[in-house]
Every structure is written in structure tokens, then in C-alpha cells.
Amino acid sequence: MIRENTFTPVNNWTKPFVSEVAEVLALLREYGYESAKLVKLTGISERRFCDWTAGYKKEPYEVSYIPYTCWCFLVALVGRPNINNRGDALSVDVRKVLSAFDRNAFLPASKFVSPSRLQLNRVVGEGVFTGLTFTDLAESFNWRLDHFEDNLEKNNIPFLNWCLILMYLGLDIQKMILTDLDEELIIGQS
Structure with a gap:
């Protein structure tokens, strides 16, 4: 389970553990978005994904190096958009x-x-x-x-x-x- 404090605006954000980043990537894989397809869709290199989950098996509670922007993007793809604004989009036309x-x-x-x-x-x-x-x-x-x-x-x-x-x-x-x-x-x- 991913901690709620990883889904907050940047000023209150707690960086996710490598296991939490791996959980998001695993969810994407479950729906057919293997690494190569995810790289093509997002423009993020496979090496980057590996860096953000490095040590997952040995040290699952190590803090990931994933930048806030990339975390916002990945969690939006799995149904948690706009964590930068507590889940709310601006009210615009x-x-x-x-x-x-x-x-x-x-x-x-x-x-x-x-x-x-x-x-x-x-x-x-x-x-x-x-x-x-x-x-x-x-x-x-x-x-x-x-x-x-x-x-x-x-x-x-x-x-x-x-x-x-x-x-x-x-x-x-x-x-x-x-x-x-x-x-x-x-x-x-x-």
C-alpha cells in the first residue's frame, strides 16, 4: 500500500519508497504497459524507471530518487491526478x-x-x-x-x-x- 503522504502538494510531500514506485509501475504492467511501452508513451527512459526502483527487493523502504514531477505524472496515470492541488483540477472551461x-x-x-x-x-x-x-x-x-x-x-x-x-x-x-x-x-x- 502506498502512503497517503506521497500524494500531497510538494510543500508537504514525502518522497515515495522504492517499493511504492515499484507498486505504481507494477499496476501499469498489469494493464499491459510493460517497460518498452511505458517508455514510448511517457518519454521516460527505462533506465530512469530502474533508478527509481533500485534496491526494491533488498531495501523496499529506501527512499526513491524519483522527482516530484515524475511522481505526479505516474500516479496520475494510475488514477490519482493533481496531487499538487490535493486532487483537484482548476475550475476552467x-x-x-x-x-x-x-x-x-x-x-x-x-x-x-x-x-x-x-x-x-x-x-x-x-x-x-x-x-x-x-x-x-x-x-x-x-x-x-x-x-x-x-x-x-x-x-x-x-x-x-x-x-x-x-x-x-x-x-x-x-x-x-x-x-x-x-x-x-x-x-x-x-
């Missing part, structure tokens, strides 16, 4: 969000095209309908603001970061990314 971006921004990692800063400015920034700023996003997901701004200037938002933004804005990333999923993945809750 999803149709407006969808219309702000090119269709290629809503594809799996292997086909994803990063939205431009201009497109993202329609949804995030001062005075937009979401009320969300770039600083809010950086603080919410424990991103370095200067690094995030640099990615925005280069129109190169990392896929996982983009997925977390979409999830925060109320889009269902399971349906967006795991398009051939037969049933919803749900992680056990204590």
Missing part, C-alpha cells in the same frame, strides 16, 4: 483550453509537439481566464522558474510538464495518453 492549442499538443510522447509560448499565454499568464500564472505552475510542481521560462522561450515544454499542466487544467491525461486502455487504472487508497 476545458473547451477554451483545448481551443488554445494545436492538435499535436494532445498526443502521446512519441508524437507530441510542444505548444508555443504564444499558445500557452492564451491559458497561463496575467489576466487569462484560468487565473494561473507561470510562477503558480513552477511552485505547484517544484519546477525551477528560470528553467521553465527558458523552455517556454524555446517553445520546448517537456512532455511530462505539459501533461501536468493539462491535468491541472482539468483534462484527463489517461484518455489523452493511454488511448488504448481497456479500463481505468485505479491505485488502492488507504
Whole structure:
């Protein structure tokens, strides 16, 4: 069972044990998402997954090195979205969000095209309908603001970061990314 304090905003977050990361990955495998398929869907290397679960058999209660952003993403795939906001998405008009971006921004990692800063400015920034700023996003997901701004200037938002933004804005990333999923993945809750 995964501890509830791993499903919290970053300022209260307890890093998961390697066994907890392994449990999430095992759940994904149960539904046919073996390592190679998960790598293709997420853009995360197999080596990274191994690093985050290293020592699982010998030291299951060792703290994993998984970054908060990646943990947010993986637990969202297994039915615990928006842990950065206690499970709640922002209350916004999803149709407006969808219309702000090119269709290629809503594809799996292997086909994803990063939205431009201009497109993202329609949804995030001062005075937009979401009320969300770039600083809010950086603080919410424990991103370095200067690094995030640099990615925005280069129109190169990392896929996982983009997925977390979409999830925060109320889009269902399971349906967006795991398009051939037969049933919803749900992680056990204590």
C-alpha cells in the first residue's frame, strides 16, 4: 500500500519508497504497459524507471530518487491526478483550453509537439481566464522558474510538464495518453 503522504502538494510531500514506485509501475504492467511501452508513451527512459526502483527487493523502504514531477505524472496515470492541488483540477472551461492549442499538443510522447509560448499565454499568464500564472505552475510542481521560462522561450515544454499542466487544467491525461486502455487504472487508497 502506498502512503497517503506521497500524494500531497510538494510543500508537504514525502518522497515515495522504492517499493511504492515499484507498486505504481507494477499496476501499469498489469494493464499491459510493460517497460518498452511505458517508455514510448511517457518519454521516460527505462533506465530512469530502474533508478527509481533500485534496491526494491533488498531495501523496499529506501527512499526513491524519483522527482516530484515524475511522481505526479505516474500516479496520475494510475488514477490519482493533481496531487499538487490535493486532487483537484482548476475550475476552467476545458473547451477554451483545448481551443488554445494545436492538435499535436494532445498526443502521446512519441508524437507530441510542444505548444508555443504564444499558445500557452492564451491559458497561463496575467489576466487569462484560468487565473494561473507561470510562477503558480513552477511552485505547484517544484519546477525551477528560470528553467521553465527558458523552455517556454524555446517553445520546448517537456512532455511530462505539459501533461501536468493539462491535468491541472482539468483534462484527463489517461484518455489523452493511454488511448488504448481497456479500463481505468485505479491505485488502492488507504
